[in-house]
Amino acid sequence: MGLLEGRIALVTGAARGLGAEIAKAFVEEGAGVLLTDVLEEDGAATARALGNKAAFQKHDVTNEDDWRAAVAAVKDQFGGLDILVNNAGIAEGGRIEDTSLEDFRRVTSINLDGVFLGHKHAAPLIRERAGKWEGGGAIINISSVAGLIGLGGVPAYTASKGAVRLLTKSAALEYAQNGEKIRVNSIHPAFTETPMMESTAGKLVESGLAPDAEEAKAFLTALHPIGRMGVPRDMANAAVFLASDESAFMTGSELVVDGGLSAR
Ligand SMILES: NC(=O)c1ccc[n+]([C@@H]2O[C@H](COP(=O)([O-])OP(=O)(O)OC[C@H]3O[C@@H](n4cnc5c(N)ncnc54)[C@H](O)[C@@H]3O)[C@@H](O)[C@H]2O)c1
Incomplete structure (x- = not known):
């Protein structure tokens, strides 16, 4: 039996890259997965290739109405939600003096606001079924090594990924202190x-x-x-672990999957 048999997941930014591989690994482990992304054609094709346990919904993570629609879609099409992976992100950068406030906010709106909105709109649905599983429901936030150590030339990216690291811990504490069975952890990939x-x-x-x-x-x-x-499967393996009961005692933690980059 797969590690995620019977679970239902929503993975953002899943048309390609890490999100697509995480969705694939989840399906292989027995989960039903709603893949979401702004890239409609690529997202639909990625979901189709995963068979009848996967579906696609167009979804901009900065848009609150899109979040409401994505959460409604996963409930209608799959019957609930157990796992949210906040994966969508962009890595635009440049020198601080050459970065407009608009560009800075564009990066943080996707990489940070999108994660906040994910918690806000998906947690109520996850809570409904969280008692079903030993490890409860799971939210996995894809940060970066740039959320642990500074990277020059990508100020908004680094700031947003650092903020995601601590938003993860704040949410983990909030749910645990309220006796809610929703675990929240971050993954910190290096270049993948x-x-x-x-x-x-x-x-x-x-x-x-x-x-x-x-x-x-x-x-x-x-x-x-x-x-x-890194290769996408390195991060997908980490996501399967954090989504499953294998990590039932982990919340508010950061899983660093970086080939030793940040150990220097
Ligand atoms: N690849 C790396 O080296 C690396 C390293 C560390 C962290 N990460 C993080 O991993 C995550 C996935 O990155 P990736 O390498 O697969 O990137 P990618 O560009 O290949 O894929 C990101 C996906 O997010 C989607 N996306 C962008 N803006 C969106 C929005 N507003 N709403 C919904 N979807 C949106 C894109 O369309 C794309 O499909 C990101 O959060 C990224 O910061 C990647």
Whole structure:
């Protein structure tokens, strides 16, 4: 039997990258999954490839009405909710002096406000079935190593990911202190092979820090003592663990999946 047999999950930003792999791993472990994203065609195709235990809903995590609709959709189509993965995020950056307030807020609205709205709108539905499982319901927030240590050149990203780390702990304490069986934990990936990493490598080239994409990736790879970048499955395995009863005694914790990057 899969680790998530009978559970129902909602994964944001699941059209591609980490979110798509997390959704796939959840389905493989027996869960039903609503994938959501702003990328409608890619999201629908990703969900279709996962078979009849998956569905897609268009959903901008910064939009409160979209959250209401996504929560209603998971209830209608799957019958409830046990696991929320707040994964949607963007990594735009630049020097602080060259960053407009609008650009700064765009990043934090997706990476931080989106996580807040996820808790606000999904937790009531998770609470309804949380008593069913030994480990209760689970909320997993995808932060970053940039939520643990500073990364120059991505001020809004780093600020938002640091805030997600502590929002996770605040929510975990709130639910636990109220006797609610909803655990909340964050995952802190290092550079991982997804479209976001490709775009980061591209920016290193654009800014003259690397001569070409290959050199840029070699530079990023060298940041990881373990000798490689992450792959989406590394993060999906961590998400399965945090979603399942295997992590029943973990809440408010940060799971660092970074090939040793932040151990230096
Ligand atoms: N790839 C990495 O190196 C890395 C490292 C650390 C943390 N992370 C985090 O992992 C998460 C996933 O990143 P990824 O690498 O898969 O990136 P990605 O760009 O490949 O995928 C992110 C997904 O989020 C979606 N998205 C963007 N804005 C959205 C919005 N407003 N509403 C809903 N969906 C939206 C995108 O359409 C995309 O499908 C992000 O939170 C990211 O910050 C990634």
